[in-house]
Amino acid sequence: MRRAKVAYAGAIHGAVEKDGRLQLNDGRIVEEQAVVWLPPFEPKTVFALGLNYADHAAELSFKAPEEPLVFLKGPNTFIGHRGQTRRPADVEYMHYECELAVVIGRPARNVKREEAYEYVSGYTIANDYAIRDYLENYYRPNLRVKNRDTCTPIGPWFVDKKDIPDPMNLSLKTYVNGEVTQEGNTKDMVFDIPYLIEYLSSFMTLNEGDVILTGTPKGSVDTKVGDEVITEIEGIGRLINTIVGDDLFGIGPVPQEEASKQTT
Template sequence: MKLVRYGRPGHEHPGIVAPDGTVRDLTGIVPDIAGDTLRPEALAELASLDLNRLPAVAAGTRMGACVGRVGKFLCIGLNYADHAAESGMEVPKEPVLFMKATSSICGPNDGIVIPKDSEKTDWEVELGVVIGREARYVSEADALDYVAGYCVINDLSERAFQLEGTGQWVKGKSADTFGPIGPWLVTKDEVPDPQNLKMWLEVDGHRYQDGSTKTMVYGVAHLVSYLSKFMSLQPGDIISTGTPPGVGLGQKPPVYLKPGQVVKLGIEGLGTQTQKVSAYSA
């Protein structure tokens, strides 16, 4: 299944993508694509629906973030060896964990707003993992049983905020619009191997990132198991699993986003995003 949330920002409705590609309305069937709706039993009920009986959503309707009411937005840094190398950092001996503020979350095609006083806003295409069952101390062998599905994430970063001054990563990752998610949450039954997905990102038609999840240092199962040792994971929590090489920071010389540019990115089977860049204005 491909689950979506559509409508005005802050007023999104739940939806599902029918086989013909149209979005069908789930209003009145589930309250949102969030929380308990992502549990295995609830997903099984959605899978049994006759989508032809559901109202169609008008083409061109805005897509919101594909998961609502996200409790934790967890991120893994330096999880591709070649990205660590281009960043001038060593491959970590265990996953590097940080968080993004949930207020950074936006729709997949909403605009990117460069923060006030930013000079180094960067891009990162990443595989998002959406939790579907409460997870505590789960084994790596069982970890994927706790996953509801997957999505595309652009883990936008302001590198000066992240790495200079006091260097706290969360500051460089949490600006409004820095967490586009979607267009769809693709349930795990449609993603037989999350470690074999092509991924890419372009700015103004120039392809900077062209990688695959197969080159992750720590795979999805390991990450879910690892994180569950330090905190419980709840349905609707999201893990952003790291980016392949080709970020702006790694260019020689570095290249960063400017107002007016267009960013496009996607992951095999999980859809694409398109974002126009603008400068912050009060």
């Protein structure tokens, strides 16, 4: 089953897909364009993998890591399907990253890889934008690069684990303004899902609602204000997002009349 969370008619609803439309939990059927899409669940601790596809590591002139390169993401980074992501005016290179997001379904501690999927509740899509200007090295790559407000669209669907029989063989694609710019497959991860669950749970407890963002393949392209970016994963769906400028966030040059007031 594919489930979503949306805002409609002044309230927040759970919803499921029904014949190309949405059926709200109260039974109403509405068009997908009539709602505001929210992240399909509330992410708790979010673990993001850096350089988990060897071809993407090479694209950034790095070697694939010998141990998972993991960092955490704050809650303000997440927005829903059809949301707007801010590109700061002073950055030179900001690219998307289509990623399979693995959602933990129950507490996990010291899990063995052969039992790892027992702790997964389902999957969704994440588009984890990176501001490349601040990428330095293995040790300082990710706070200003990866923890920007609005820079991680997620959704549109949460898909139950049982509906994705082999998450380690899913095609990934990204489209910018309708053109395919990134293609890959989850089978090419350096560290697969069972390994990551075993690794993380070996030194900390994973809890229900925690999320593992599993990295992205090669094909990173700079995005500009006005671009529509679609990240797609086989069996899960298509996550649509638009790049917008500072002005929509109330950030920009001080209007001339205000500037004159400040100097008098």
